[in-house]
Amino acid sequence: MSTNTVPNGKPVKSTDLHIGAAEPGCKKRDPILVAEGVSRTFGGLKAVDVDHLEIPRGAITALIGPNGAGKTTLFNLLTGFDKPDTGSWTFEGKSLAGMPAYRVARMGQIRTFQLTKALSLLTVMDNMKLGAKGQIGENLFRALLPFLWRKQEEENEAKALDLLARFKLDEKKDDYAASLSGGQRKLLEMARALMSDPTLVMLDEPMAGVNPALTQSLLDHILNLKAEGMTVLFVEHDMQMVRHIADWVVVMAEGRVVAEGDPHEVMKNQAVIDAYLGQHHDEDLGADTEHVEAIKELLDDKL
Amino acid sequence: MIDWGAIFSNAAVELISPTTAAYALAALGLAVHFGYTGLLNFGQAGFMALGAYGYAISILTFGFPVWGAVLVGIGASVVFALILGIPTLRLRADYLAIVTIAAAEIVRLLFTTNSFASVTGSANGLSGYKLGFAALNPIPEGTYGFGPFENNAYDWWLRIVAWSVVVLVALFIWQVMRSPWGRVIKGIREDEDAVRALGKNVYAYKMQSLILGGVFGTMAGMIFALPRAVVPSNYQTSLTFFIYAILLLGGAATILGPIIGSMIFWVLLSFFSGFIARAVEAGWLPFMTNVQAGQLRFILVGVAIMLIVIFRPQGIFGNKKELAFVH
Numbered sequence: 001m002s003t004n005t006v007p008n009g010k011p012v013k014s015t016d017l018h019i020g021a022a023e024p025g026c027k028k029r030d031p032i033l034v035a036e037g038v039s040r041t042f043g044g045l046k047a048v049d050v051d052h053l054e055i056p057r058g059a060i061t062a063l064i065g066p067n068g069a070g071k072t073t074l075f076n077l078l079t080g081f082d083k084p085d086t087g088s089w090t091f092e093g094k095s096l097a098g099m100p101a102y103r104v105a106r107m108g109q110i111r112t113f114q115l116t117k118a119l120s121l122l123t124v125m126d127n128m129k130l131g132a133k134g135q136i137g138e139n140l141f142r143a144l145l146p147f148l149w150r151k152q153e154e155e156n157e158a159k160a161l162d163l164l165a166r167f168k169l170d171e172k173k174d175d176y177a178a179s180l181s182g183g184q185r186k187l188l189e190m191a192r193a194l195m196s197d198p199t200l201v202m203l204d205e206p207m208a209g210v211n212p213a214l215t216q217s218l219l220d221h222i223l224n225l226k227a228e229g230m231t232v233l234f235v236e237h238d239m240q241m242v243r244h245i246a247d248w249v250v251v252m253a254e255g256r257v258v259a260e261g262d263p264h265e266v267m268k269n270q271a272v273i274d275a276y277l278g279q280h281h282d283e284d285l286g287a288d289t290e291h292v293e294a295i296k297e298l299l300d301d302k303l
Numbered sequence: 304m305i306d307w308g309a310i311f312s313n314a315a316v317e318l319i320s321p322t323t324a325a326y327a328l329a330a331l332g333l334a335v336h337f338g339y340t341g342l343l344n345f346g347q348a349g350f351m352a353l354g355a356y357g358y359a360i361s362i363l364t365f366g367f368p369v370w371g372a373v374l375v376g377i378g379a380s381v382v383f384a385l386i387l388g389i390p391t392l393r394l395r396a397d398y399l400a401i402v403t404i405a406a407a408e409i410v411r412l413l414f415t416t417n418s419f420a421s422v423t424g425s426a427n428g429l430s431g432y433k434l435g436f437a438a439l440n441p442i443p444e445g446t447y448g449f450g451p452f453e454n455n456a457y458d459w460w461l462r463i464v465a466w467s468v469v470v471l472v473a474l475f476i477w478q479v480m481r482s483p484w485g486r487v488i489k490g491i492r493e494d495e496d497a498v499r500a501l502g503k504n505v506y507a508y509k510m511q512s513l514i515l516g517g518v519f520g521t522m523a524g525m526i527f528a529l530p531r532a533v534v535p536s537n538y539q540t541s542l543t544f545f546i547y548a549i550l551l552l553g554g555a556a557t558i559l560g561p562i563i564g565s566m567i568f569w570v571l572l573s574f575f576s577g578f579i580a581r582a583v584e585a586g587w588l589p590f591m592t593n594v595q596a597g598q599l600r601f602i603l604v605g606v607a608i609m610l611i612v613i614f615r616p617q618g619i620f621g622n623k624k625e626l627a628f629v630h
């Protein structure tokens with residue numbers, strides 16, 4: 001595992017990922033995840049209705065779209081946390097439809113959550129060790145015989161320390177995860193996911209609630225995942241970030257994939273502008289207007 | 304005048320009584336459920352009843368040896384845990400609470416109903432199942448010990464067995480909770496979706512925890528039955544709540560907590576009971592009858608536990624740091 005490949009300046013973009021025109025549902029040269037006809041309704045609302053979607057291997061794909069576009073629902077469906085009404089999907093050629101979430105994770109498709117799920121009353125180190133796969137001592141009867149799992153436990157601990165050092169959490173290893181800041185919890189969640197050596201990392205809004213000082217370090221970590229050969233799929237609202245690190249962008253609106261393409265091209269797509277219309281119609285999509293407005297409102301309240 | 308010596312002596316008896324051991328064991332089972340896994344089991348009394356009745360019925364009706372009767376009780380509680388767990392463990396935590404409290408009542412009412420009186424003894428319960436256990440006693444006849452801890456051979460045998468079981472179970476829990484298995488269990492308590500996302504079969508782990516804690520409850524039921532008769536009214540919902548009180552008193556996710564908590568609970572209960580009875584006799588409480596006084600001890604124990612929970616909310620052995628983050 002390469003320890004420090006923090007990209008300096010501009011990240012290296014993966015190009016030439018698709019076959020044919022960059023349109024919704026277009027074929028990829030080497031897809032890792034292929035979804036076909038996936039739909040999910042909540043009462044009368046069709047939250048997700050994706051005809052065809054391929055995620056390119058070894059690249060960073062961003063899943064964007066306005067609130068309520070169905071991004072998180074699609075995430076939940078693909079990771080087994082929710083069951084679709086129709087549809088099938090394969091991960092590395094193996095069908096995942098109907099598979100429970102824990103088995104999806106064991107196959108190497110690991111996710112994080114929009115609302116960070118650090119295990120508060122476990123230490124940072126225990127959080128990390130929980131992420132390791134195939135632990136001998138996780139069987140109740142073998143748990144009684146420490147000599148069976150002590151060696152593996154030490155290996156996991158060494159691996160966890162290595163990862164924690166990269167995420168600058170090594171000094172916190174004996175603290176409860178509850179004592180970490182919001183950004184540190186995001187880092188911990190990502191580091192924990194890496195303990196299982198996943199092939200596809202799915203990050204649900206990795207930047208939500210992270211203070212700007214930590215943003216750059218989080219971005220570097222995501223770029224690092226790619227450098228180490230992992231595929232990344234992430235949901236994000238922050239367009240700056242999407243443009244900065246994504247190799248491919250999938251845009252969802254009202255449950256459907258409305259556009260796909262290179263991050264710079266896709267922002268000019270009429271369907272994307274329509275999708276965001278009303279909120280950002282006459283503004284640059286890159287400008288962080290939401291935050292500015294929120295701050296203005298706060299100031300108004302104070303005055 | 305009040306005989307303080309007798310009051311303290313009677314209270315001290317409870318320190319190592321088999322009933323205290325039984326409550327400690329049941330509370331250890333709840334610690335596995337609630338303290339470590341976060342399962343809200345409100346039916347520990349049902350597990351205890353299955354242990355007591357499983358043991359007594361096996362011996363009285365079927366003539367089983369002691370070890371066979373113990374296995375029957377444990378088997379019954381495993382089946383009970385599966386029945387409770389299969390439909391509810393996939394659902395939110397509160398469903399288990401509702402189902403367990405109802406299931407424990409169903410168990411008690413089944414043992415109370417007249418339809419099975421020939422086997423269960425109905426409301427009168429069962430007795431006369433202690434011969435097999437007494438026959439295993441290696442201690443020669445006679446009385447041993449000193450002061451409040453003076454007992455005959457059978458009572459010592461019962462105490463030694465009861466507390467040995469408590470110690471073994473405590474060691475068992477201590478070992479599994481510091482293993483990777485225990486780490487998954489504690490992770491489930493914190494957030495089961497996160498644990499699921501890390502590739503652990505959360506449902507299977509919750510089921511294992513429910514069975515394990517239930518079996519400890521069942522063993523507690525057997526120990527509880529040995530110094531007395533098996534009577535269905537002993538296994539009401541209030542029994543579960545006393546055990547929860549002990550657990551919270553000692554510290555929910557601790558090993559020593561349930562044990563020491565049970566000792567404190569029973570010593571306090573006995574102390575207040577003796578004190579109030581004698582205070583009424585001595586005319587200190589002229590506004591009270593003896594019947595009213597009998598209830599007052601529970602109020603006083605309640606107040607004592609409230610004080611401990613207010614001034615030491617993490618329990619006696621709990622970690623103060625854990626509470627710093629719970630609002």
